[in-house]
Amino acid sequence: MRLFPAGGSQLEHWWVEKGAGTPSPIGTHTTPIDEAFHHRSISTPMAAKRKSGECIPWQAIHDATNRRGCYTIITTSARVAQAVDAEKDSPAIRVSLEFDENVAPFRSVIRAGGGLALPAVFLGCYEGDVDDGCNRLHRWTERRHLPPSSDPRLPLVVNNTWGRATHIDEASCLAMIEDGAAMGIEVFQMDAGWYRSVGWWNPDPKKFPRGIRLLSDRAREKGMKFGLWVAWTQGGHVRQGDEALCVFEPRMRVWFPDDVPADWRSHPWRGRPCCLDSSAAREWCLKELGRIVREYGVDLLKHDQQMITWDCTRDDHEHTESPLDAGYRAAEGLEKVYSALREQFPDLVIENCVNGACTLDHGIMRQCHYTIATDTYDPLSNRQAFYDASYPLPPRTLEAYVGKHPTPTLDAFRYMLRSGMMGWCTIMIDTTQWSPTQREEARRLIEVYKDTLRPLIRSGNLYHVSPRPRADGWDAIQYMSEDGGEGVVFVFRAKSPDGSYRVRLKGLRPDQIYSIVSEDRKVRLREATGRELMTDGVTVELPRKESSDILHVRQR
Structure with missing residues (x-):
C-alpha cells in the first residue's frame, strides 16, 4: 500500500x-x-x-x-x-x-x-x-470485534488467589471470598495450584476435599462471579487415559508439536502445548473445557501459558512444515474452540493471560473479553503497560494485576490500587492480610470505581495527557464522555522530587465552563472554560512521593 x-x-x-x-x-x-x-x-x-x-x-x-x-x-x-x-x-x-x-x-x-x-x-x-x-x-x-457479553458491568473488580501463589486450599479460598465480598469485589478467581497436575484438571483432593463447586456456589451466594485459571492447551506427564491431556498418552502424543524425552516432566503450572490445528486435539480440549465450566460452575475462564504453537513438525495435521502456516492454522484452531465453547456457554467471560501479555493483538481479542497488559505487578509497570496498550486496544479490555507493594501510608495504598483501576482491575493480593483501615479504604475506592470510573472506562474517550510514566516523574490519564460533559483524570506522582504538576486536559468543549474537583481533598481546584483547561491546564499538588489523586471534571 x-x-x-x-x-x-x-x-x-x-x-x-x-x-x-x-x-x-x-x-x-x-x-x-x-x-x-x-x-x-x-x-x-x-x-x-x-x-x-x-x-x-x-x-x-x-x-x-x-x-x-x-x-x-x-x-x-x-x-x-x-x-x-x-x-x-x-x-x-x-x-x-x-x-x-x-x-x-x-x-x-x-x-x-x-x-x-x-x-x-x-x-x-x-x-x-x-x-x-x-x-x-x-x-x-x-x-x-470483541466477543459479546451479557454482563453490562464489564470491566469488573477481581480478587485472584495468586497473591498466595499455589499455596491455596479450601479454607483460604473461603476466607478470601468472604473478605472480597465485604469490600464489593465482583469476582473471586482461583489461579494455578488447584488441580492434580498440569493437563489433569481435577481438583487436588488434599487441598479441596469437597471439590471446586463448593467455592463457586459460595462466591455466587455472596454476589460474586467465580473465575478459574486453566492452562488448557498444556499437556503434562501424568497418564490418566482420556481424563488428562498427556504427552505420553499414545492417542494424544501426535497432538503435540514433537515427541519429548521419556524423562520429561511438566512444571507445576506449565507443560507442552498441543497443536490446535489437530482436530482431535481441539475436540478433546473443547470437551474438557465444557466439563470444567459445567461441573465447577465457572463464570470466568482465564487461559494461560502458550496457546498457539508454530513449531509443529507433525505431518498428519493440516498445516505444512512452514512455521507461518502452522502458527496461523493453530490460531484458527483456537478460534474454533472458543466459538464452539461460547455456543455452549454464551455468558462465559474469557481472560487472556499467556504469560502476561506474550500474546497481545486484535486476533486474540476476537476470542477474549479482556487481556492482561503485563506480568509485572508493581504500580509503575502497570501504568506503563496500560499507557502503551491503550493506544491500539480499548481500555475496558486492559487488565492490571495489582500485586503486593510497600504501603506504609494510605496515600501509598491508594497509589497501588489506582494504578490498576484505569481498566480491568485484578487484585493479586491476599486481602485478608490487609488492616481494617486498608480494607475500608479499598471498599471506598472500589465504590468510586463502580459508580464513577467504570462508566467512563466503558464508553468514554481516553487521552494520554502526560508523557509515558517513569520512576522519577508524574503521569496522568484522562477519560472524557463522548459528549464532553464529564470526565476524570488519574494523576500519579511516582518518585518525582516535584510536589506539583500541571495537567492540560483534552476533549472538552472550548466555550463551556468546567469545574475540577479533587477526589481525595474534596476541594475545587479550578473553574475555567474548556479552552483554558486545554491550554493552561490545572495544577495538582501531591506532597508525598508514590501518591495519587482523581480529578472529577464536570461541565457546569
Missing part, C-alpha cells in the same frame, strides 16, 4: 510494544518520518517473556502539521510483520502488512473443494491527534 502525504507535512510513525513479561523502557515509539525512514516490527504467537521488542500489530502515521492521520491493524495472533518505508525519489510512503517471511516462506495447502482465508487487515483514517484516532478504533473494536 502506498500513501501520498500532503506537501510540507511533518509525519510521525507511532507503534507500541507488547508488555510481555514486563514493560520495556520505551514502550510507545514515536519517530519522525524523513526521506530515509524505515521501520519493521514483528508480532508472534508467543513473545519472549522479557525484552522481546515485539509490537502489538497496530501502527499510526500521523500528520502533525495538519492534525490528521491513519492507522493499520492486523487481526491475527499468527507471526506477522508491519513495515513502513519512505520511497526513494518519491513523496510516497510504502506500508506493508504481511506474514513475517523473514523467518520462513509462507506455504499452505488448499484441499480440493476447500479454501484459505487470510488474516484481515484494516486501515482507518482520523482527524485530530493520535488519541482521537485510537478512540475511533476503540469504538469500532467494541462494536465489531
Whole structure:
C-alpha cells in the first residue's frame, strides 16, 4: 500500500510494544518520518517473556502539521510483520502488512473443494491527534470485534488467589471470598495450584476435599462471579487415559508439536502445548473445557501459558512444515474452540493471560473479553503497560494485576490500587492480610470505581495527557464522555522530587465552563472554560512521593 502525504507535512510513525513479561523502557515509539525512514516490527504467537521488542500489530502515521492521520491493524495472533518505508525519489510512503517471511516462506495447502482465508487487515483514517484516532478504533473494536457479553458491568473488580501463589486450599479460598465480598469485589478467581497436575484438571483432593463447586456456589451466594485459571492447551506427564491431556498418552502424543524425552516432566503450572490445528486435539480440549465450566460452575475462564504453537513438525495435521502456516492454522484452531465453547456457554467471560501479555493483538481479542497488559505487578509497570496498550486496544479490555507493594501510608495504598483501576482491575493480593483501615479504604475506592470510573472506562474517550510514566516523574490519564460533559483524570506522582504538576486536559468543549474537583481533598481546584483547561491546564499538588489523586471534571 502506498500513501501520498500532503506537501510540507511533518509525519510521525507511532507503534507500541507488547508488555510481555514486563514493560520495556520505551514502550510507545514515536519517530519522525524523513526521506530515509524505515521501520519493521514483528508480532508472534508467543513473545519472549522479557525484552522481546515485539509490537502489538497496530501502527499510526500521523500528520502533525495538519492534525490528521491513519492507522493499520492486523487481526491475527499468527507471526506477522508491519513495515513502513519512505520511497526513494518519491513523496510516497510504502506500508506493508504481511506474514513475517523473514523467518520462513509462507506455504499452505488448499484441499480440493476447500479454501484459505487470510488474516484481515484494516486501515482507518482520523482527524485530530493520535488519541482521537485510537478512540475511533476503540469504538469500532467494541462494536465489531470483541466477543459479546451479557454482563453490562464489564470491566469488573477481581480478587485472584495468586497473591498466595499455589499455596491455596479450601479454607483460604473461603476466607478470601468472604473478605472480597465485604469490600464489593465482583469476582473471586482461583489461579494455578488447584488441580492434580498440569493437563489433569481435577481438583487436588488434599487441598479441596469437597471439590471446586463448593467455592463457586459460595462466591455466587455472596454476589460474586467465580473465575478459574486453566492452562488448557498444556499437556503434562501424568497418564490418566482420556481424563488428562498427556504427552505420553499414545492417542494424544501426535497432538503435540514433537515427541519429548521419556524423562520429561511438566512444571507445576506449565507443560507442552498441543497443536490446535489437530482436530482431535481441539475436540478433546473443547470437551474438557465444557466439563470444567459445567461441573465447577465457572463464570470466568482465564487461559494461560502458550496457546498457539508454530513449531509443529507433525505431518498428519493440516498445516505444512512452514512455521507461518502452522502458527496461523493453530490460531484458527483456537478460534474454533472458543466459538464452539461460547455456543455452549454464551455468558462465559474469557481472560487472556499467556504469560502476561506474550500474546497481545486484535486476533486474540476476537476470542477474549479482556487481556492482561503485563506480568509485572508493581504500580509503575502497570501504568506503563496500560499507557502503551491503550493506544491500539480499548481500555475496558486492559487488565492490571495489582500485586503486593510497600504501603506504609494510605496515600501509598491508594497509589497501588489506582494504578490498576484505569481498566480491568485484578487484585493479586491476599486481602485478608490487609488492616481494617486498608480494607475500608479499598471498599471506598472500589465504590468510586463502580459508580464513577467504570462508566467512563466503558464508553468514554481516553487521552494520554502526560508523557509515558517513569520512576522519577508524574503521569496522568484522562477519560472524557463522548459528549464532553464529564470526565476524570488519574494523576500519579511516582518518585518525582516535584510536589506539583500541571495537567492540560483534552476533549472538552472550548466555550463551556468546567469545574475540577479533587477526589481525595474534596476541594475545587479550578473553574475555567474548556479552552483554558486545554491550554493552561490545572495544577495538582501531591506532597508525598508514590501518591495519587482523581480529578472529577464536570461541565457546569
